[in-house]
Amino acid sequence: MSSKVERHVLFNRHEIEAAVRRLAAEITEDFRHKNPLLLGVLRGSFVFLADLIRLLDFPLEVDFIGLSSYGSGTQTSGKIKVTKKLETPVPGRHVLIVEDIVDTGLTTAFLQKYLIRRKPASVKLCALADKPSRRQVPVNIDYLGFTVPDRFLIGYGLDANQKFRNLPDICSLEAEE
Ligand code: IMP
Numbered sequence: 001m002s003s004k005v006e007r008h009v010l011f012n013r014h015e016i017e018a019a020v021r022r023l024a025a026e027i028t029e030d031f032r033h034k035n036p037l038l039l040g041v042l043r044g045s046f047v048f049l050a051d052l053i054r055l056l057d058f059p060l061e062v063d064f065i066g067l068s069s070y071g072s073g074t075q076t077s078g079k080i081k082v083t084k085k086l087e088t089p090v091p092g093r094h095v096l097i098v099e100d101i102v103d104t105g106l107t108t109a110f111l112q113k114y115l116i117r118r119k120p121a122s123v124k125l126c127a128l129a130d131k132p133s134r135r136q137v138p139v140n141i142d143y144l145g146f147t148v149p150d151r152f153l154i155g156y157g158l159d160a161n162q163k164f165r166n167l168p169d170i171c172s173l174e175a176e177e
Contacts, residue, residue: 007171019145024055032058034094042066044100047157048128063088069107080110090118101129105139
């Protein structure tokens with residue numbers, strides 16, 4: 001039996017742009033006087049974060065943390081590894097985590113605990129996409145772009161085996177007979 005993998009556009013670049021604008025408006029309302037630290041989770045969030053911050057017209061700082069839950073392939077290993085440390089001191093800061101996608105929730109739950117130990121003033125979460133059907137631990141998303149079905153997504157920063165991050169649309173990978 002042979003199967004090939006097809007891509008389908010789930011959200012095109014215009015839909016993504018509209019979602020990012022909506023999120024930027026919500027974040028502006030809540031953070032414009034707080035000099036927040038936007039914390040991008042590498043690698044998947046870098047495209048989203050780059051678009052988002054250019055719509056935020058108030059003082060803010062950006063840092064990154066590298067977290068990895070997937071080895072290769074499309075299944076989570078369940079283990080979270082810090083692949084790049086956060087460099088900005090967190091005590092007293094209003095931290096806004098910027099994630100590409102919340103899937104099992106394990107990565108986000110790990111990061112929230114990691115930050116809370118460092119005594120921030122507050123921690124909130126902005127995620128481009130949420131796959132609630134796959135959740136293993138509860139995660140509260142404060143600013144959400146899209147709720148997505150249980151499919152493997154690529155594009156707009158999301159990868160499959162480190163490929164496809166450069167696609168401008170969010171696509172799903174589907175195996176076809
Ligand atoms: P979680 O720990 O299972 O919530 O997974 C979080 C991370 O897994 C995300 O930040 C992504 O980097 C990656 N991930 C989860 N689902 C997908 C997907 O559909 N496509 C690409 N990466 C994904």
